[in-house]
Amino acid sequence: MLILAALDQKAMHGYALAQALRDQMPDTFKFGMGMLYPLLHNLEKKGFITGTWREVSSGKRRVYELTTRGQKELKALKQDWAVFQKTITRIVHAAAI
Numbered sequence: 001m002l003i004l005a006a007l008d009q010k011a012m013h014g015y016a017l018a019q020a021l022r023d024q025m026p027d028t029f030k031f032g033m034g035m036l037y038p039l040l041h042n043l044e045k046k047g048f049i050t051g052t053w054r055e056v057s058s059g060k061r062r063v064y065e066l067t068t069r070g071q072k073e074l075k076a077l078k079q080d081w082a083v084f085q086k087t088i089t090r091i092v093h094a095a096a097i
Contacts (some may be wrong), residue, residue, distance in 0.1 A: 007049055011065035024049040040064055048073050
């Protein structure tokens, strides 16, 4: 969901995507490029993103962007997340301290 949400903001190559995620949550999640690219390939295989080779300031890079199918998947994931978040909040607030 995080990758789809980041790519919904703008198309990015893998390194830029990793940097954007690190900037938004520097101490929350730690992952290396070796973990990101398999996720990108899987999302592309499922049709949620598409990657095209483009010339960028640092040379030729594979730039990923969200597809229409990816936008629908992101919307569904966000709805699922909202339900999950409400459920956890309700359970935690009901717990005896």
